[in-house]
Amino acid sequence: MWQSNRREPITTYVGLDVSLKETSICIADENGMRIKEGIVPSVPDEIAGYLDKHAPSVHRVGLESGPTSSWLWRELKARHLPVICIDARHASAALSMQINKSDRNDALGLARIMQTGWFRQVQIKSEESHRIRSLLNARSLLVQMRRDIENQIRGLFKSFGLVIGRANGGVFLKRAQDVVRQAPELADIVSPLLTAREAIDQQRLCLENKIKRLARSNEQSRAFMTVPGVGPMTALAYLSCIDDPTRFTRSRTVGAYIGLTPRRYASGEMDWSGRISKCGDAMLRSYLFEAANVVLTRTKHTCSLKEWAWKLLADLVEKRPGSQ
DSSP, X not given: OOOOOOOOOOOEEEEEXXXXXXXXXXEEOTTSOEEEEEEEESOHHHHHHHHHHHOTTEEEEEEEOOTTHHHHHHXXXXXXXXXXXXXXXXXXXXXTTSSSOOHHHHXXXXXXXXXXXXXXXXOOOOHHHHHHHHHHHHHHHHHHHHHHHHHHHHHHHHTTTOOOOSOOTHHHHHHHHHHHHHOGGGHHHHHHHXXXXXHHHHHHHXXXXXXXXXXXXXXXXXXXXXXTTOOHHHHHHHHHHHOOGGGOSSTHHHHHHHTOSEEEEEEXXXXXXXXXXXXXXXXXXXXXXHHHHIIIIIOOSOOHHHHHHHHHHHHHHHHSTTOO
């Protein structure tokens, strides 16, 4: 009986260990054995060309989450590759079992993770969400730079027994100028710092105006801002962090995603809940904390959200040992 010598293409799995300049590629078979490996520039066309040549029947392509993973994932997806971005913490836990760490071995480990299916896929956010987050990060950086300069000026004055006192916003500049008049010999040192602070503050105001216009132009962020204590920064931070709400099966999962749920440790007879995990977006957590504080302490009129929060706090106080 005649038999064809034509072999069916085997299913392959690919791991990409991405660095800024080069990417280590490893192709593994269905048993996790290395078939082919190589190094190409970290350019989507180069990676796609290598896989098209050496792994035409690739089933999964895996890479870790990182600074360039979002861009690389989108570009490889556009080239119709089955690319998956996995949680770097999970990948690190699996790759730490290897005795020798190298880019070559990490790429093999990622290929084997793709082959076994033991991974947690990371949701790649849209370009619009990344742009919003970049805008918020730029504004946050300018606020931090302004605060650092103010603290430097305060420390300089304290060395000479001069105190500015409590001064926020535009009051700080006036107070600092008044103190400089008391010690003219410090003018040459303080004046450049005040000039830099003023320039940073002007750019901060420009970014905040852009944030406000963007928040007003988005229907979803306008809905968020109807909640007491939620302003443009909080609304856009939440919008960019959640990105696609359909990926959450339950609303309770959102709290865990942001890092607002308590840690739990259970082993044998031991079972305790600790402080919040603080995983996820630290900026959004800080904004939500400020918004909750405004709702509870500064908002005068009552609303359903405020009543729910006070009832929840009352229940927690009653459950605390020794509260009665």
